[in-house]
Amino acid sequence: MPFLAFLRANAPFLLAGFLLSLLSSFVLTYFLSPFGAEIRSEYGLSHGSWATLYAGSTVAGAIAMVWAGPLLDRFRVRTIGVVSLLGLAGASALMAVNPSVVTLPVVIFLLRFLGQGMVVQAAGVAMSRWFVGSRGRALAIAALGFSVGEIVLPLAFTAAKAVVPWRWLFVLAAGLILVSLPVLLRLLRLERTPQQMATGEDSAGLAARHWTRAEALHHGLFWCVLPALMVPSMFITVIFFHQAHLAEVKGWSHLGLLTVMPFYTLAAVVGMFATGVALDRIGTRPMMPLYLLPLAAFLLLFPNVQSLFWAGPVLALMGLTAGAQATVLMAFWAEIYGTRNLGAIRALTGAIMVFGTAVGPMLAGELIDRGIEIDAQMGAMAAVTLVSAGLVAFGLRRFAGGFGRT
Numbered sequence: 001m002p003f004l005a006f007l008r009a010n011a012p013f014l015l016a017g018f019l020l021s022l023l024s025s026f027v028l029t030y031f032l033s034p035f036g037a038e039i040r041s042e043y044g045l046s047h048g049s050w051a052t053l054y055a056g057s058t059v060a061g062a063i064a065m066v067w068a069g070p071l072l073d074r075f076r077v078r079t080i081g082v083v084s085l086l087g088l089a090g091a092s093a094l095m096a097v098n099p100s101v102v103t104l105p106v107v108i109f110l111l112r113f114l115g116q117g118m119v120v121q122a123a124g125v126a127m128s129r130w131f132v133g134s135r136g137r138a139l140a141i142a143a144l145g146f147s148v149g150e151i152v153l154p155l156a157f158t159a160a161k162a163v164v165p166w167r168w169l170f171v172l173a174a175g176l177i178l179v180s181l182p183v184l185l186r187l188l189r190l191e192r193t194p195q196q197m198a199t200g201e202d203s204a205g206l207a208a209r210h211w212t213r214a215e216a217l218h219h220g221l222f223w224c225v226l227p228a229l230m231v232p233s234m235f236i237t238v239i240f241f242h243q244a245h246l247a248e249v250k251g252w253s254h255l256g257l258l259t260v261m262p263f264y265t266l267a268a269v270v271g272m273f274a275t276g277v278a279l280d281r282i283g284t285r286p287m288m289p290l291y292l293l294p295l296a297a298f299l300l301l302f303p304n305v306q307s308l309f310w311a312g313p314v315l316a317l318m319g320l321t322a323g324a325q326a327t328v329l330m331a332f333w334a335e336i337y338g339t340r341n342l343g344a345i346r347a348l349t350g351a352i353m354v355f356g357t358a359v360g361p362m363l364a365g366e367l368i369d370r371g372i373e374i375d376a377q378m379g380a381m382a383a384v385t386l387v388s389a390g391l392v393a394f395g396l397r398r399f400a401g402g403f404g405r406t
Contacts, residue, residue, distance in 0.1 A: 006134060007141075013130055016187040017142030020081055020123035023180055025149025026092060026173045027115030029240045029357060034158045034254075037244055038166045043101040047245065051365030054241070057105045058358035061113030062351035068113075069121055069347015070213075073340075077126040078188040084118035085177055085184070091115075092174035096167045112354065121350050125343050128334040132203045135331050136279030140272040143326035147272070150265040155258055205338035206400060213344040216337050224395025225332075226352065227388035228288065232295055232325050233353040234360035235381045236318060241361035242374055249373045256308055263312035264319035271323025284332040285403045289393040291324035292385050299382035303375040329353075336400065 007014065025031055032054075040050050072080055091110035098107050123142050131138040157169050205211055216222050239246065247257040271294075275287055298317035305311050333345055367377055396403055 003137070006137060010131075010138070012187045013126070014138060014141045016077070016081075016184060017123045017127050017138065018145040019180060019184055019187070020077075020085075020119055020126075021142050021145025022149050023085055023088070023145075023177055024115045024119040024123070025146060025153055026177065027088065027111040028146070028149065029237045029361075030150050031153050031157070032111075033241045033243055034154050034161070034258075035166055035169075036241070038161070039104075043104060045101070046369060047242070048362075048365040048369040051241065051361045053101075053105055054108060055358035055362035057108035058112045058116075059355055060105075060109045061117050062354035062358070064109075064113045065117040065121070065347050065351040065354065068118060069350065070344040072121060072125045072343030072347070074343075076188070077122050078185065080118065081122045081184060081188075082181060084114050084122065085181060088114040088119060089174040089177040092170045092177065096170040096174070116354055116357070117350065121343070121346055124330040124350075125346050128330055128342055128346075129339050132339075134280055135334065136276035136327055137273075138276075139279075139327040139330050140276030143272050143323070144269065146326060147265050147269050147323075150268070151262055154261065158255060158258055203334060203339045205334070205336050210338035210340035211336075211345070212341050213348055216345050217348075219399060221336065221395045221399035224391050224399065225288070227384075228292060228392045229329065229349060229352055230356035231292065231385050231388045232321050234356035235295065235299065235385065236322055237357040238360040238364045238374070238377075238381075239318065242364055242368065245368060246374050249375060250306070250311075252308055252311075257311070260308055260312035260315060264315040264322070267316035267319030268323035268326075271320040272326050273323075275324040276327045279327060279331050284328055284335050285396055285400065287324065287328045288332060288396065289389045291321055291328050292389040292392075293321075294318065294324075295321035296382045296385040296389070299378040299385065303378050 036050060039045065040047070043050075045053065087110065091107060091114060094107050095111065098104055123145070124139065127138040127142045128135055160169055211219070243257060244254050247254045250257075271291075275291065278287060294317040298314055298321075301314050301317070302311075305314050329349070330346070333349060334342055337345055364374065364377060368374070
C-alpha cells in the first residue's frame with residue numbers, strides 16, 4: 001500500500017501510537033536529566049548518589065514491568081494506556097510536591113514504571129500486534145512521538161526553568177497528560193481486543209509457533225541478543241543523563257549542547273523510517289547486528305570533538321542507532337517469537353532495557369565522582385558495543401538459521 005494511503009487507512013491507530021510515545025516522554029531521561037542540577041541541589045545529592053537513586057528506582061520499575069507487562073496480552077491498549085497515563089499524571093504531580101529525599105525514590109519509581117514501562121510498552125506492543133506486513137512503518141510512525149518529545153521538551157522546559165520554579169513544570173507536565181486523554185480515548189474508540197486478534201490475526205514466529213516467555217528464555221538466540229538489547233539503552237541514557245556534566249567537560253553551556261541535540265533527533269527520525277521500510281521488505285534479522293554500528297562510531301569520535309559545530313553531526317550517529325532501536329527491536333521479537341504472547345515477552349525485554357538505562361548512568365556517575373570524565377569512558381563503551389553486534393550475528397547464524405526470513 002502507498003505510504004499516504006497507509007496513513008489515511010490507519011490514521012486513528014497510528015496517531016494513538018504516536019500520542020502514547022509522546023506522552024511517555026515526560027518521564028524519559030531526556031526530559032528528566034535537565035532537572036538533574038535542581039534535584040541534586042534540592043535534596044543534597046552528588047552526581048553519583050543521584051544516579052544511584054535514579055538507577056535503583058528504575059530497576060524497581062523494570063522488575064514491576066515483568067509482572068505487569070502480560071496485562072497487555074489480556075486487556076485493550078485503550079484500558080492499559082489510559083490507566084497508565086492517569087497514574088503518570090499523578091506521579092508527575094507528586095514530583096512537584098515531594099518534600100524529602102526519603103520519598104524521592106518512590107516518586108521516581110512511579111514515573112519510570114508507568115511512563116518508560118507501561119506507556120512505552122503499550123505503544124510498541126499495539127503497533128506490532130495491529131500491523132504485520134507494514135509493522136516497520138507503523139512502529140516508525142509511533143516512535144515519532146519520542147522524537148517530537150526529544151526536540152520540544154528539553155529545550156522548552158530548560159528555557160522555562162529560567163522564569164518558572166522547576167516544581168511547577170511537573171505540574172504542567174501532569175496537566176498536559178490529562179488534557180490528552182480524551183484525544184486518546186477518541187482515537188481508540190474502535191480498538192479491537194487482543195482476544196479477537198488472537199483468533200485470526202496473530203503472526204507466528206520461528207517454526208510457525210507462538211512462543212511463550214518461558215520458551216523464549218530457553219532459546220539461545222535470546223541470550224545472544226541480550227547485550228545488544230541493553231547497550232544502546234545504557235550508553236545513550238548515559239549521554240542524556242549526564243549531559244550537564246558533558247557540556248561542562250567540553251567547556252560548553254548546557255543550553256548550547258541542547259541546541260545541537262536536534263541533529264540527534266532528526267537522525268533518529270531518519271533511522272526510524274529507513275529501518276521501518278527495510279523491515280517490511282527484508283525482515284529484522286539483517287538489521288540486528290548493523291544497527292549498533294553508528295553508536296560505536298559516535299563513541300569513538302565524540303571524545304575528539306571540541307566545538308559545538310562538529311558536535312551535532314557526530315551526535316547524529318548516535319541518533320541513527322536510537323531511531324533504529326525504536327523499530328528493529330520491537331519488530332524483532334514479533335518476527336522471532338510471534339505476537340500472541342508479545343506483551344509478556346516484550347515486558348521482559350523492556351525490563352532489561354530499562355535495567356540498562358538504570359545501570360549506565362549509575363556506573364558513569366560513580367566514575368565521574370572518581371575523576372573519570374565521560375569522554376574517558378567512551379572508548380570502553382565503543383568496545384562493548386562492537387562485541388555486542390558480533391554476538392547478535394553469531395546468535396542469528398547459530399539459533400535462527402541465519403539472516404534471512406524463514
